[in-house]
Every structure is written in structure tokens, then in C-alpha cells.
Amino acid sequence: MISTYCIVPLYLCIKLWKNRSEDLFAWTLLATITMVYLTYMYRVGAWAMVPTGYYWRDIVLVALIIVMIKSFFQKKRSLLPGWCNIRNLLALLFVGFVCTTQTMGLYYSYKSAGQVPVGVELDFPLKNGLFYIVQGGNDPLLNHHHEVNAQKYAIDIVQLNPLGLRCxxxxxxxxxxxxxxxQTVYSPCNGRIIRLINGHENFAPSVMISDHxxxxxxxxxxxxxxxxxILAHLLKNSFLINExxxxVKGQPLAKVGNxxxxxxxxxxxxxxxxxxxxxxFDEPGVPMRxxxxxxxxxHVVKR
Structure with a gap:
């Protein structure tokens, strides 16, 4: 994950920044793959999940804009004699494949975001903080719950500190x-508790229990x-209500656990x-707004 979000973006930006070649073909390939990769990651990457934090996302975007402008005006370039060779054609095919797949992913991601049914209006279930959506959207690229019928529009939420870090x-x-x-979980709606499951222990980070x-x-x-x-992964014995x-909206219900x-x-x-x-798992999922x-x-929600 560090390499995907930190090492690769830095490598591409530095390489483009230092590129002083007069070869227009080579520069175009490098600039294209840098722009497409970083734009793709900006959209679909879960930036708060890396040690650099959520705001690294914006730093990378600003760096991309600066590097692209600087590199474009740095040197006059042209197609060099003999540029059309096997090596360059293979490089073109590789860059074309990567850019096509990532551009298609971006296209469907933006398209699906505009095709969400109205759904149900709710209050956000957390207060007094800055909250980051790790999983969420009408697209498996943005939401790994999307293929599960009931969780098609599910969201997973973590809390950020002022530095944009979740820890x-x-x-x-x-x-x-x-x-x-x-953190206290508040009722997102007026209603009635029809199911309450308590008694499962909290486990250490990275210890996952698939039975429940x-x-x-x-x-x-x-x-x-x-x-x-449905509100899940709650803290054992933290419930303030019963089945x-x-x-009512805003009523404290329980606490976030693991x-x-x-x-x-x-x-x-x-x-x-x-x-x-x-x-x-099986019921039809409903979009939440x-x-x-x-x-x-x-998306970041400040409450």
C-alpha cells in the first residue's frame, strides 16, 4: 500500500520533473501514464488508510499539476529520427493498455455515481469529529460491499484527527x-430496534472473525x-437501548468497537x-443520503 500511494507517485513525479529529454515520444508516454495513474488513484484510492494520511491525496494532486506544467514548458521537444521502433511500439502498447483500463474505471465510477436512486434520507450516525468514508459508492472500485445485495450501498466509516490520520x-x-x-453511535432515524446482537468480543487489529x-x-x-x-461492529456491552x-434521531445507541x-x-x-x-446479505440494499x-x-464528513 505504501508503494501504491507514496513510492509510485513520488517516482513518477520526480522522473517527470527531471525529464530534460528532447524526445517528444518518450515524454508523452511518461506524462500520460503519470497523469492517468495519479488521477485514477485520486478518485479510487482509500487515502486515509495509509500512514501518510488523507491529506496526502491533495498533496499528490497539487504535485501532479505543478510537475505537469513545469515539465511541459521546460524544453522544446520533437519526434526524434527513428522513434518508430519495436521498443517504442511495445512501450506504447503497455502505456495504452494501462491508461485504457484505468480511464474506463474512472468513467464507470463517475457514471455510476450519477445513477444512484433517491433512497432514504438519514442523519449521520457519528458526532464531534472528522469522519472519513473508507468504503462507499455505487461501484465496486469505490465500495467492496457493492457485490453483496444487502450492502450494495453500504458505507464504512473511520475517524480522522486534525492531521488526516485515522490512528x-x-x-x-x-x-x-x-x-x-x-465513539458514540447515534440513531440516524426515528424508529424501533427490531434486532440487537451483543456478546461478541472485540479482537485486536487485523484479527478477523468470519463466523460472525x-x-x-x-x-x-x-x-x-x-x-x-443496520449498524455493525459495535462494542460489546456498550448498548444503551434494548430490542x-x-x-429518535440523535439518540445515543452504542459505541464503535471491533x-x-x-x-x-x-x-x-x-x-x-x-x-x-x-x-x-440477502435483502435488497437501499441508497442512503x-x-x-x-x-x-x-468523502469527509465534519460533525
């Missing part, structure tokens, strides 16, 4: 190192609706259409 240490070995661990994927979780039936909100309780099939503390949230089958916004990866 308060570079090498987080304990749950308390994660900013979101132990949601860990401790609760399901809220939205008032005057057959739709249900069948009526809750129970279930999760590599680190975060809050998982999704909405399903009915209660006929499995709330976690917060203040009218459909949240996707790299």
Missing part, C-alpha cells in the same frame, strides 16, 4: 490507537417504513428494503 500512532497495535474506537461477520450490531426499522438500518425500544469480520475499528452502515430474508448527499469513498 494516533504510526504503528497501531491496540484498539485504543484508532480515533473511532469507543457483523459482530455486535443492531437493526432499526425506520418509522412508517419497511426499511431497516423493541423506540428511538467485533466481527473487521480488520480495524470502524462503523459499518447499510439499509435494506424488507425483512423477509437476511438483513446482512445524508443532508441530500450520497457518500462515497474519500
Amino acid at each position: 494516533n500512532t504510526l504503528h497501531a497495535e491496540e484498539l485504543r490507537h484508532y480515533n473511532i474506537f469507543g 461477520p457483523a459482530g455486535n450490531y443492531l437493526a432499526i426499522q425506520i418509522d412508517d417504513s419497511d426499511r431497516f438500518v 423493541n425500544d423506540v428511538v 467485533s466481527g469480520n473487521t480488520s480495524e475499528p470502524h462503523l459499518h452502515m447499510h439499509v435494506v428494503e424488507t425483512l423477509a430474508n437476511d438483513l446482512l 445524508f443532508n441530500g448527499q450520497f457518500l462515497i469513498r474519500n
Whole structure:
């Protein structure tokens, strides 16, 4: 992950910055692959999940713009004699393949973002902080839950500190190192608690329990609706409500934990259409909007 988000972008930017060749063909290939790769990563990368933090994303974008402008005006270039050779053609094919696949990924990502049904309007379930969407969107590139029917529009949320880091240490070995661990979860809607699962332990970071994927979780039936909100990976014995309780928007419910099939503390949230089958996997997923916004990866919510 460090290489994808840090080493490769730095290498490409430095190489383009220092490029003083008069070979227009070679410069065009380097500039194209640099621009496409960094634009692709800017859109689909989970930037808060690397040690450099979320704001590294914007630093890389600014660096790309500066390097592209500087390199473009640095030297007059032209096609050199004999540029059309096997080596250059192979390089062109490689760059063309990489750029085509990544450009198509970007196209479908932006296209799918504009094809989201209206869904349901909810309050954001966390307060008093800066929160980052790790997984979210109408596209498997941005949301690894997308292929699961019930979780098609699910979001995973972590909390950032003022430096854009999700942990308060570079090498987080304990749950308390994660900013979101132990944060209060608030009801995103008026409704009734129709399911509450407690009793699953919190495990150390990177210890994932596939037998109980949601860990401790609760399901809220939205008032005057057959739709249900699921909030998962909650802290054992942190629940402030019981099954069948009526809750209102903004009411404290529980705390964020690290129970279930999760590599680190975060809050998982999704909405399903009915209660006929499995709330976690099989029911039809429903898009969620917060203040009218459909949240996707790299969105940041300040509360």
C-alpha cells in the first residue's frame, strides 16, 4: 500500500520533473501514464488508510499539476529520427493498455455515481469529529460491499484527527490507537430496534472473525417504513437501548468497537428494503443520503 500511494507517485513525479529529454515520444508516454495513474488513484484510492494520511491525496494532486506544467514548458521537444521502433511500439502498447483500463474505471465510477436512486434520507450516525468514508459508492472500485445485495450501498466509516490520520500512532497495535474506537453511535432515524446482537468480543487489529461477520450490531426499522438500518461492529456491552425500544434521531445507541469480520475499528452502515430474508446479505440494499448527499469513498464528513 505504501508503494501504491507514496513510492509510485513520488517516482513518477520526480522522473517527470527531471525529464530534460528532447524526445517528444518518450515524454508523452511518461506524462500520460503519470497523469492517468495519479488521477485514477485520486478518485479510487482509500487515502486515509495509509500512514501518510488523507491529506496526502491533495498533496499528490497539487504535485501532479505543478510537475505537469513545469515539465511541459521546460524544453522544446520533437519526434526524434527513428522513434518508430519495436521498443517504442511495445512501450506504447503497455502505456495504452494501462491508461485504457484505468480511464474506463474512472468513467464507470463517475457514471455510476450519477445513477444512484433517491433512497432514504438519514442523519449521520457519528458526532464531534472528522469522519472519513473508507468504503462507499455505487461501484465496486469505490465500495467492496457493492457485490453483496444487502450492502450494495453500504458505507464504512473511520475517524480522522486534525492531521488526516485515522490512528494516533504510526504503528497501531491496540484498539485504543484508532480515533473511532469507543465513539458514540447515534440513531440516524426515528424508529424501533427490531434486532440487537451483543456478546461478541472485540479482537485486536487485523484479527478477523468470519463466523460472525457483523459482530455486535443492531437493526432499526425506520418509522412508517419497511426499511431497516443496520449498524455493525459495535462494542460489546456498550448498548444503551434494548430490542423493541423506540428511538429518535440523535439518540445515543452504542459505541464503535471491533467485533466481527473487521480488520480495524470502524462503523459499518447499510439499509435494506424488507425483512423477509437476511438483513446482512440477502435483502435488497437501499441508497442512503445524508443532508441530500450520497457518500462515497474519500468523502469527509465534519460533525
